[in-house]
Amino acid sequence: MSALNGSGLNAGFNPAPLDAAPFSPAPFSAAESAAMQAALAAAAQGPRGANPLVGAVVVGTDGRLLATGYHRGAGTAHAEADAIAQATAAGLDLRGAAIVVTLEPCNHCGRTGPCAQAIIDAGITDVIYAVDDPHDPAAGGALTLRAAGVRVRSELAADAALDLNRRWFDAVAAKRPFVTLHIAQTLDSRIAASDGTSQWISSPESLADNHALRGRIDAILVGTQTVLIDNPRLTARNADGEADGKQPLRAVMGYRGIPDDAAIHGADGNVLHLATRDPSEALDQLFAHGVRHLMVEGGSRILSAFLAAGLVDELIIYLAPTLLGSGTAALEGLGITTLADAQQWEWDPASGGAVQVLGRDLRLHLRPATPATPATPVDPAATSTSSDTTPHRTGADTAAGGN
Ligand SMILES: NC(=O)c1ccc[n+]([C@@H]2O[C@H](COP(=O)([O-])OP(=O)(O)OC[C@H]3O[C@@H](n4cnc5c(N)ncnc54)[C@H](OP(=O)(O)O)[C@@H]3O)[C@@H](O)[C@H]2O)c1
Secondary structure, eight states, X not given: OGGGXXXXXXXXXXXXXXXOOOOOSSSOOHHHHHHHHHXXXXXXXXXXXXXXXXXEEEEOTTSOEEEEEEOOSTTSOOHHHHHHHHHHHXXXXXXXXXXXXXXXXXXXXXXXXXXXXXXXXXXXXXXXXXXXXXXTTTOOHHHHHHHXXXXXXXXXXXXXXXXXXXXXXXXXXXXOOEEEEEEXXXXXXXXXXXTSOOTTSSOHHHHHHHHHHHTTOSEEXXXXXXXXXXXXXXXXXXXXXXXOSSOOEEEEESSSOOOTTOGGGTTTOOEEEEOOSOHHHHHHHHHHTTOXXXXXXXXXXXXXXXXHTTOOSEEXXXXXXXXXXXSEESOOOOSOOSGGGOBOEEEXXXXXXXXXXXXXXXXXXXXXOOOXXXXXOOOHHHHHHSOTTOOSBOSHHHHXXXX
């Protein structure tokens, strides 16, 4: 299965080689562990966003891998359904087979139907998953499976599965949207020239990538200043400039109002004015409007506010090979004055890879670094007052804040 061959893009989630040993009762066989590694590698091919990255591998009664699936984003088939569909399309009989999944199979009838029932209907009798689904509407799949007589085990490679979706779990727990922050910048980190021009810093390929992202998010956010200077439409458009079928909610953050004739109103008027300068308050309002995946597009003060608050889960930088030497800096200050407090990020190999070449640009893909483990015992009183929104600084005081 090609999905199993961990590519360079998925470095860090590479599967161990499968053996063909039959499944054994306890706790997990080498074949089961290898299947989970394959499921993790497959999961990493999906896009980050409103839904978690999930992979699934169907394993035959002889321990052989029959099919691999993964989730391609909100509204598409879940990983289990994808793997089962592939096996069924290949004419395989899955009765008595096992399925190894990186997240508890869902139990809800969302846009794609409950995976627990799909597993039961396929005749699969053995389910192994890594971590429970914390998402209220989806949780409970394990109970449904057990009630139907399916053998269910969990906690295999739980740490890796938690790490894969670390920030998604955080967002779900905080009841806020998953936040992707986008910066289109020059080599010297400028997002606009000193005369205010910023269209287009990026290559057509980067713009197309950005519009594809716009097509699958729930909302896009800019500051009032960007609306007043650029008068953007903020729609998802194809290469011919035509609007896609699915459009994100367009949100504007700041105290000033949106001019009546601003292009952002568009034909549908699907615009939300967030009369606040507080990123947490903005996320609360967006969550209440049903937004589960937000892209923050700019400008520099909005980007900086979300980064300073530790409320960015995924960072995408389109880096153009140009220099301006002056103009609007991508970031205008994060409240950091010493290197020990620098925010730490790590290259994200999931969802297309850490680095892609898009035309003449580089697309850099990062996520907040895993919080450092304090070297010395931490004063509980200090941690209880630390915000969970400053997860990736190196200073001893902030490292204790957790993620
Ligand atoms: N290259 C790119 O990817 C890109 C993308 C977008 C924009 N841009 C460029 O960015 C430039 C605009 O950047 P900008 O920084 O001047 O404006 P901005 O970030 O778009 O908007 C700043 C305004 O947002 C409001 N605001 C809301 N929350 C805030 C907070 N926490 N802190 C500060 N202000 C907050 C304030 O207005 P109120 O007084 O209304 O509260 C503030 O004046 C433009 O030149 C635009 O072309 C580039």
